[in-house]
Amino acid sequence: xxxxxxxxxxxxxxxxxxxxxxxxxxxxxxxxxxxxxxxxxxxxxxxxxxxxxxxxxxxxxxxxxxxxxxxxxxxxxxxxxxxxxxxxxxxxxxxxxxxxxxxxxxxxxxxxxxxxxxxxxxxxxxxxxxxxxxxxxxxxxxxxxxxxxxxxxxxxxxxxxxxxxxxxxxxxxxxxxxxxxxxxxxxxxxxxxxxxxxxxxxxxxxxxxxxxxxxxxxxxxxxxxxxxxxxxxxxxxxxxxxxxxxxxxxxxxxxxxxxxxxxxxxxxxxxxxxxxxxxxxxxxxxxxxxxxxxxxxxxxxxxxxxxxxxxxxxxx
Amino acid sequence: xxxxxxxxxxxxxxxxxxxxxxxxxxxxxxxxxxxxxxxxxxxxxxxxxxxxxxxxxxxxxxxxxxxxxxxxxxxxxxxxxxxxxxxxxxxxxxxxxxxxxxxxxxxxxxxxxxxxxxxxxxxxxxxxxxxxxxxxxxxxxxxxxxxxxxxxxxxxxxxxxxxxxxxxxxxxxxxxxxxxxxxxxxxxxxxxxxxxxxxxxxxxxxxxxxxxxxxxxxxxxxxxxxxxxxxxxxxxxxxxxxxxxxxxxxxxxxxxxxxxxxxxxxxxxxxxxxxxxxxxxxxxxxxxxxxxxxxxxxxxxxxxxxxxxx
Amino acid sequence: xxxxxxxxxxxxxxxxxxxxxxxxxxxxxxxxxxxxxxxxxxxxxxxxxxxxxxxxxxxxxxxxxxxxxxxxxxxxxxxxxxxxxxxxxxxxxxxxxxxxxxxxxxxxxxxxxxxxxxxxxxxxxxxxxxxxxxxxxxxxxxxxxxxxxxxxxxxxxxxxxxxxxxxxxxxxxxxxxxxxxxxxxxxxxxxxxxxxxxxxxxxxxxxxxxxxxxxxxxxxxxxxxxxxxxxxxxxxxxxxxxxxxxxxxxxxxxxxxxxxxxxxxxxxxxxxxxxxxxxxxxxxxxxxxxxxxxxxxxxxxxxxxxxxxxxxxxxxxxxxxxxxxxxxxxxxxxxxxxxxxxxxxxxxx
Numbered sequence: 001x002x003x004x005x006x007x008x009x010x011x012x013x014x015x016x017x018x019x020x021x022x023x024x025x026x027x028x029x030x031x032x033x034x035x036x037x038x039x040x041x042x043x044x045x046x047x048x049x050x051x052x053x054x055x056x057x058x059x060x061x062x063x064x065x066x067x068x069x070x071x072x073x074x075x076x077x078x079x080x081x082x083x084x085x086x087x088x089x090x091x092x093x094x095x096x097x098x099x100x101x102x103x104x105x106x107x108x109x110x111x112x113x114x115x116x117x118x119x120x121x122x123x124x125x126x127x128x129x130x131x132x133x134x135x136x137x138x139x140x141x142x143x144x145x146x147x148x149x150x151x152x153x154x155x156x157x158x159x160x161x162x163x164x165x166x167x168x169x170x171x172x173x174x175x176x177x178x179x180x181x182x183x184x185x186x187x188x189x190x191x192x193x194x195x196x197x198x199x200x201x202x203x204x205x206x207x208x209x210x211x212x213x214x215x216x217x218x219x220x221x222x223x224x225x226x227x228x229x230x231x232x233x234x235x236x237x238x239x240x241x242x243x244x245x246x247x248x249x250x251x252x253x254x255x256x257x258x259x260x261x262x263x264x265x266x267x268x269x270x271x272x273x274x275x276x277x278x279x280x281x282x283x284x285x286x287x288x289x290x291x292x293x294x295x296x297x298x299x300x301x302x303x304x305x306x307x308x309x310x311x312x313x314x315x316x
Numbered sequence: 317x318x319x320x321x322x323x324x325x326x327x328x329x330x331x332x333x334x335x336x337x338x339x340x341x342x343x344x345x346x347x348x349x350x351x352x353x354x355x356x357x358x359x360x361x362x363x364x365x366x367x368x369x370x371x372x373x374x375x376x377x378x379x380x381x382x383x384x385x386x387x388x389x390x391x392x393x394x395x396x397x398x399x400x401x402x403x404x405x406x407x408x409x410x411x412x413x414x415x416x417x418x419x420x421x422x423x424x425x426x427x428x429x430x431x432x433x434x435x436x437x438x439x440x441x442x443x444x445x446x447x448x449x450x451x452x453x454x455x456x457x458x459x460x461x462x463x464x465x466x467x468x469x470x471x472x473x474x475x476x477x478x479x480x481x482x483x484x485x486x487x488x489x490x491x492x493x494x495x496x497x498x499x500x501x502x503x504x505x506x507x508x509x510x511x512x513x514x515x516x517x518x519x520x521x522x523x524x525x526x527x528x529x530x531x532x533x534x535x536x537x538x539x540x541x542x543x544x545x546x547x548x549x550x551x552x553x554x555x556x557x558x559x560x561x562x563x564x565x566x567x568x569x570x571x572x573x574x575x576x577x578x579x580x581x582x583x584x585x586x587x588x589x590x591x592x593x594x595x596x597x598x599x600x601x602x603x604x605x606x607x608x609x610x611x612x613x614x615x616x617x618x619x620x621x622x623x624x625x626x
Numbered sequence: 627x628x629x630x631x632x633x634x635x636x637x638x639x640x641x642x643x644x645x646x647x648x649x650x651x652x653x654x655x656x657x658x659x660x661x662x663x664x665x666x667x668x669x670x671x672x673x674x675x676x677x678x679x680x681x682x683x684x685x686x687x688x689x690x691x692x693x694x695x696x697x698x699x700x701x702x703x704x705x706x707x708x709x710x711x712x713x714x715x716x717x718x719x720x721x722x723x724x725x726x727x728x729x730x731x732x733x734x735x736x737x738x739x740x741x742x743x744x745x746x747x748x749x750x751x752x753x754x755x756x757x758x759x760x761x762x763x764x765x766x767x768x769x770x771x772x773x774x775x776x777x778x779x780x781x782x783x784x785x786x787x788x789x790x791x792x793x794x795x796x797x798x799x800x801x802x803x804x805x806x807x808x809x810x811x812x813x814x815x816x817x818x819x820x821x822x823x824x825x826x827x828x829x830x831x832x833x834x835x836x837x838x839x840x841x842x843x844x845x846x847x848x849x850x851x852x853x854x855x856x857x858x859x860x861x862x863x864x865x866x867x868x869x870x871x872x873x874x875x876x877x878x879x880x881x882x883x884x885x886x887x888x889x890x891x892x893x894x895x896x897x898x899x900x901x902x903x904x905x906x907x908x909x910x911x912x913x914x915x916x917x918x919x920x921x922x923x924x925x926x927x928x929x930x931x932x933x934x935x936x937x938x939x940x941x942x943x944x945x946x947x948x949x950x951x952x953x954x955x956x957x958x959x960x961x962x963x964x965x966x967x968x969x970x971x972x973x974x975x
Binding site for chain 1: 339342347348350351353366367414419421422426433437438442445447449452453456484487515516517520521542552577581584585598601611
């Protein structure tokens with residue numbers, strides 16, 4: 001007979017007795033093994049992640065700890081001792097600008113339309129299915145789109161194989177993701193808020209602008225940050241749009257808008273190029289560049305996840 | 317005799333014309349945004365089909381079944397690329413499905429709230445890793461430490477390492493969709509099973525998973541689609557940058573549809589080779605687009621059933 | 627409010643970019659000479675010559691900060707395509723221009739100035755662990771990688787044909803993994819011309835292969851335009867075979883083993899000396915082709931080439947690991963540049 005000193009202990013003991021009676025008193029071996037296997041799966045994924053991070057950080061440690069400043073401000077060079085990622089950072093910066101300025105407004109606008117305004121018609125369903133399909137199209141196909149349309153067809157506007165063409169291509173790539181996540185955030189807004197607005201005579205746009213959007217803002221923000229992180233990590237479209245794979249002469253000044261119509265490179269391409277050099281010094285450089293890119297991308301992802309967790313907790 | 321003067325007329329209810337006009341303009345702008353997505357799809361199809369059509373109409377059919385994919389020599393053996401893609405995807409799924417599903421089951425059914433709050437974001441960090449990084453990792457770590465240990469005379473560049481890399485990339489996707497699927501299974505089912513005396517493992521395996529099967533299938537198909545579309549891991553780790561012989565040996569270098577496209581294009585259509593060398597890029601792109609489109613359409617049917625309701 | 631700002635921003639950026647964009651990349655406009663030049667120079671072509679051009683570009687940009695030099699290395703063949711399209715100002719080449727390419731340039735109105743800048747050898751490589759092979763004759767190379775060897779995946783399987791062609795080498799019984807340049811690469815063309823060419827002609831005369839086949843290798847190997855990938859491929863298999871430019875092979879150091887080549891006068895190992903005096907059978911010149919019209923209208927291009935051929939610039943050749951031209955050949959080059967002589971002296975007409 002188990003002790004009954006406190007109600008909690010008594011309840012726990014009682015539960016134990018009941019459980020033993022129900023399961024026949026045997027240890028649940030199969031269950032334990034199964035649970036361990038599951039933990040193992042999750043553990044494996046996390047171990048791989050850890051190994052990857054450790055491998056990359058140790059690989060790039062020397063470069064980062066000894067010449068961080070040079071590395072961040074240096075340019076592409078055939079001499080590993082002098083090579084740096086400033087042009088890659090500048091290119092990625094401009095891509096971020098294009099994504100923010102093109103994909104976010106258009107994506108959020110489309111999401112608002114689909115969730116607030118669109119009637120349940122055939123056209124709406126087609127648009128909806130279409131967006132979901134676009135989200136699943138491989139990035140290399142977007143690269144082809146970028147090449148055929150933004151490099152060739154609109155060459156006079158973009159200047160050909162330039163950062164503008166790349167930026168627009170990546171904005172297009174990321175657009176479906178922005179639409180889908182923004183739409184989900186808007187859908188989560190309770191109808192009572194909308195109805196309250198209508199009840200005082202507001203037009204639909206006034207309700208959306210004044211009530212729905214602010215309520216959905218954290219969710220929308222989360223989605224857009226995730227989309228931006230995705231855009232910064234994509235390399236295949238950059239390859240197809242013509243990022244420089246050799247030596248890039250330009251000294252990217254971040255606020256010089258002339259540069260958007262010139263040849264370019266970006267962080268993922270720098271990593272791709274260096275990864276293919278067999279020399280050990282370039283291995284170290286690649287690892288260091290990866291660390292820089294990961295810092296940016298993972299920071300963005302973590303910020304988005306934290307935001308979403310806080311938002312989920314608030315809304316309950 | 318005297319008509320009652322209505323205090324409110326219909327025109328009063330109609331509201332301020334200026335606000336209504338704003339409403340109409342805004343609505344138009346927003347509709348434009350939504351329609352843009354259709355424009356984009358049309359552009360993708362158009363840009364692919366135009367050059368791919370040239371290829372299809374001008375290619376010698378014999379050159380589509382040769383010893384390998386050597387576009388600059390006019391040898392367009394499509395099955396090299398298809399088999400390469402299938403092999404890489406198969407290996408990726410062999411890695412991603414058990415690990416992802418296992419992780420999902422654990423997070424959905426067994427993990428306490430605290431454990432979940434720590435481990436789920438960790439998985440999402442894995443989701444954020446760019447594919448070039450995984451490609452570098454596949455070449456410098458997975459290939460020497462895993463593949464070459466397993467199979468002594470594997471070359472440094474091989475399809476297996478690329479496949480494992482793609483699998484790692486896809487784990488978070490499988491885990492996330494599977495977990496959503498399982499969490500949307502009603503609690504009542506679990507409770508009923510427990511009430512019949514089933515242990516947790518029985519409940520999970522015999523009740524929850526079968527109930528969530530459409531979501532799990534969706535996860536699988538989405539993962540396959542993602543794996544087929546993955547370019548950079550293969551481009552870095554599988555080694556075939558110019559052309560590739562037909563091979564089914566995953567321990568040797570190989571080529572997939574995506575990496576074949578990446579190898580062709582450097583932002584220019586001035587490539588040396590046969591007349592249709594450059595068009596072959598679009599042909600493969602069209603194939604890839606159609607395959608992933610088909611997969612996504614099928615998966616979409618399944619995903620709708622598990623979308624979380626707020 | 628936020629919405630409208632967000633919509634305005636891209637329009638502003640586009641306007642600014644479009645507005646200022648006209649000036650970038652066009653002719654510098656300043657006189658040549660001591661004044662700082664500005665403008666853009668786009669260089670493409672051979673991945674073998676790319677390291678030289680990159681080194682020169684880096685040095686050039688130190689003194690001429692307003693010039694933007696971009697260097698790409700898609701391969702000699704692709705480079706000529708871009709060059710004759712007018713898409714590049716300068717193309718590097720690890721072989722002379724071919725007849726088809728010269729015709730293409732002529733048809734699109736591109737006049738080129740051919741400048742020989744260095745010598746290079748082609749190193750035949752295998753894995754350092756491969757101790758059974760240290761010297762290969764031309765006959766062996768033809769038997770291993772020539773057009774008649776499709777499907778041969780073991781070194782000893784090529785012994786029959788090699789013996790028929792007069793080889794005395796003992797080829798081991800081991801797997802044959804070939805990683806070598808592909809069609810876009812000038813190294814591919816040079817290798818065929820130097821190592822396989824004569825034998826291929828004999829085989830055509832004997833009716834064993836066609837004329838077209840004579841200018842190719844076997845198609846079934848891992849081809850890459852990127853020499854770095856080839857080095858990694860050689861490293862990755864114990865009994866691999868491939869060929870890259872001498873400078874790349876030297877730089878790869880212990881990662882690869884350079885084989886001696888017997889071109890009829892005994893086995894010769896590649897080195898700066900043997901390449902320079904021609905005793906190593908697989909040596910070839912490296913070229914830079916300049917678009918004459920663009921050089922005249924874009925002062926930056928002319929300044930770049932001037933620098934390339936100056937003492938400081940041309941020292942990059944040896945620094946990067948290639949072999950400098952003997953004085954008489956170099957002065958031929960400088961004269962050709964000064965006179966802006968067009969047309970090819972080395973290529974097929």
